[in-house]
Amino acid sequence: MSRSRTRATRTAGAVAAATAVLSLVVPTATAQAAPAPTPAPAARSAATSWAPGGNAAILGIDYGTWLRDVDAVIDVARPYVEQRIANTPAGQKPAIVLDIDNSSLETDFHYFWTFPTPAIAKVRDLVQYAHSRGVAVFFVTARPGIIASLTQYNLTAVGYPVTGLYVRDLPDLFQEVSAYKTAKRAEIEGRGYTIIANIGNNASDLVGGHAERTFKLPDYGGKLS
Numbered sequence: 001m002s003r004s005r006t007r008a009t010r011t012a013g014a015v016a017a018a019t020a021v022l023s024l025v026v027p028t029a030t031a032q033a034a035p036a037p038t039p040a041p042a043a044r045s046a047a048t049s050w051a052p053g054g055n056a057a058i059l060g061i062d063y064g065t066w067l068r069d070v071d072a073v074i075d076v077a078r079p080y081v082e083q084r085i086a087n088t089p090a091g092q093k094p095a096i097v098l099d100i101d102n103s104s105l106e107t108d109f110h111y112f113w114t115f116p117t118p119a120i121a122k123v124r125d126l127v128q129y130a131h132s133r134g135v136a137v138f139f140v141t142a143r144p145g146i147i148a149s150l151t152q153y154n155l156t157a158v159g160y161p162v163t164g165l166y167v168r169d170l171p172d173l174f175q176e177v178s179a180y181k182t183a184k185r186a187e188i189e190g191r192g193y194t195i196i197a198n199i200g201n202n203a204s205d206l207v208g209g210h211a212e213r214t215f216k217l218p219d220y221g222g223k224l225s
Helices: 003-022 055-059 063-086 121-132 145-157 170-174 177-190
Strands: 093-098 136-144 164-168 193-200 214-216
Touching (some): 063 193, 093 177, 136 177, 164 177
Parallel strands (some): 136 164, 193 214
């Protein structure tokens, strides 16, 4: 089994389990019917080794180390995005594309029943900055369509602006994650947007082109989904 298929399987399993738990408290699978958000953990220093729990703890991935590694990437992405926005040609529609699990949300660092899953603060800050300056924000995820409304609610509840959310419908489940994500970025371009940055934590999030620059967050050899 390919690494992208393995990753998709692990992600689908995790979100399916989360959906089963959430179904006990969410009357319908709509954003309006989702429960009120529970407070996210207080902001923590990257120097801490504390981790909320979840798959990362089982795999021995230190939360503080992960935050530092994420920060190192975003510290490169931020000045690029700022400069790219400042130099946007008149009439161009810039956009940023992001993966979700461990790229926008701290998915593997929390137990699957945590809802909403907290945002990766530094990624969210970058996205909020870009959006406030007219950049569209698209999320392209391997999550299945059955939890699209819950995913949309989670993203907005923790502070992400969402111009568009792409999830995998049934036909998409039969192709490689990388091919699916490449096709969705091409679709975004077909809507007239220029993707100035593509942010993800796995090669399948980033390969295939259709972005001016890519920024890879850590996945530690595929351990993080």
